[in-house]
Amino acid sequence: MxxxxxxxxxxxxxxxxxxxxxxxxxxxxxxxxxxxxxxxxxxxxxxxxxxxxxxxxxxxxxxxxxxxxxxxxxxxxxxxxxxxxxxxxxxxxxxxxxxxxxxxxxxxxxxxxxxxxxxxxxxxxxxxxxxxxxxxxxxxxxxxxxxxxxxxxxxxxxxxxxxxxxxxxxxxxxxxxxxxxxxxxxxxxxxxxxxTVNPGDAWKRVRISSRKAEVLGRLKAIAAWRELEARDKNLPRGRIAKDETLADIASHPPRAQEDLGKVRGLSASWKGNEIGARLMAAIQSAKPLPRDEMPERDPSRPGLGKEGALVADLLKLLLKIRSREINVASRLLARSDDLELLAAGARANLPILEGWRFEQFGRDALDLVEGRMAFAVRDGKLLMTRTEA
Structure with a gap:
């Protein structure tokens, strides 16, 4: 060459x-x-x-x-x-x-x-x-x-x-x-x-335990503020403010700019400078997060409930078995979110129920959820068997 x-x-x-x-x-x-x-x-x-x-x-x-x-x-x-x-x-x-x-x-x-x-x-x-x-x-x-x-x-x-x-x-x-x-x-x-990074979606990358609309609305506002500040100054987001600092401010908002000097993770100078003023403006203009933007209470298991969560776990076990059988990475066959949606009752627009994924895995996954397939142990090996249902 x-x-x-x-x-x-x-x-x-x-x-x-x-x-x-x-x-x-x-x-x-x-x-x-x-x-x-x-x-x-x-x-x-x-x-x-x-x-x-x-x-x-x-x-x-x-x-x-x-x-x-x-x-x-x-x-x-x-x-x-x-x-x-x-x-x-x-x-x-x-x-x-x-x-x-x-x-x-x-x-x-x-x-x-x-x-x-x-x-x-x-x-x-x-x-x-x-x-x-x-x-x-x-x-x-x-x-x-x-x-x-x-x-x-x-x-x-x-x-x-x-x-x-x-x-x-x-x-x-x-x-x-x-x-x-x-x-x-x-x-x-x-x-x-x-x-494409939309500043209005930047809050979704920040971990926060609260599910209150007021708190999440503030988080959305100040995460967008940080995104724009970082772009304007060409600095990493964490140099402006770390995620945990944003989560703390969203949960316990300062009442006045001078209180920013007491916030852990922020420079004391923010209590009187322009960047601090812009942060306060973002906090004060924040509105509660609209209902249609509210995250699921447990985003990893949407609408599952206890029984559905167990079904999702069985689907993940089936995925592990099938990916080993055909010698392919499990993530190529199915994603956890799709398995949990299937366990929760979803059927439309699921990649595992279409095309080659359905042939290789989705048909058996659907049969398991709908009672036509079960697990069995034979000669010390975990197998899938058809049922009469």
């Missing part, structure tokens, strides 16, 4: 993208820093089509990434291959407002090939190619320039190995007939809504 020098000039990038626009697939990876910022600081793009590979420096003066980004989001003739690509896709979305399409994620594909639910890249390379990666450059400062040869070689290796693994994985999926199992997962990964 031809490895190019680090690309820092527009002519070289344009020529590379023009060639790769004719490829069947391209392997993509990025290096970025996010410890000190709200937005990921893109430091390097790596790309390979299996014949050539290059690292592209987005920090190079005057380098225009437009040809590369167009290749990723506008050219639907080329398949884009990632490994655990969520954050890479987010970066592309932030730059373009679009997601790469069509795409293939080798971590997701590994679930259909009995390699676990979240296989790491090093283990993937080891299992498919027998190569033990040097992780020495993994935690390097990718934002510092110039990058040395070891950093660049390490980064390019991520896509050269990926470009070797993808055809092998694709062939195995064809042999097993499991490629179609991945379509829905890949579509879900490519959905732009995954990468």
């Amino acid at each position: 031809q490895i190019h020098p680090l690309i820092t000039e527009n002519a070289a990038l344009f020529a590379l993208c023009e060639r790769m626009a004719k490829a069947d697939f391209i392997a993509i990876d990025t290096e970025f820093m996010r410890e000190n910022s709200y937005w990921p600081d893109l430091c390097l793009f790596q790309i390979s089509d299996g014949k050539e590979a290059a690292a592209i420096d987005p920090k190079a003066p005057s380098l225009d990434l437009k040809p590369l980004l167009s290749l990723l989001v506008d050219n639907e003739d080329v398949l884009k291959v990632f490994h655990a690509g969520g954050q890479d896709i987010e970066i592309v979305y932030n730059l373009t407002g679009k997601t790469p399409y069509p795409l293939f994620d080798t971590q997701i594909a590994s679930m259909a090939l009995s390699q676990g639910e979240q296989i790491g890249y090093s283990n993937l390379v080891d299992s498919w190619l027998g190569i033990h990666l040097d992780k020495g450059a993994r935690f390097t400062d990718w934002g510092r320039r110039p990058l040395d040869k070891r950093q660049i070689d390490y980064a390019i290796g991520d896509v050269t190995h990926l470009a070797e693994i993808f055809p092998l994985m694709l062939e195995e999926l064809r042999k097993t007939g499991r490629g179609i199992w991945l379509d829905q997962e890949m579509e879900r990964l490519a959905d732009p809504s995954n990468y």
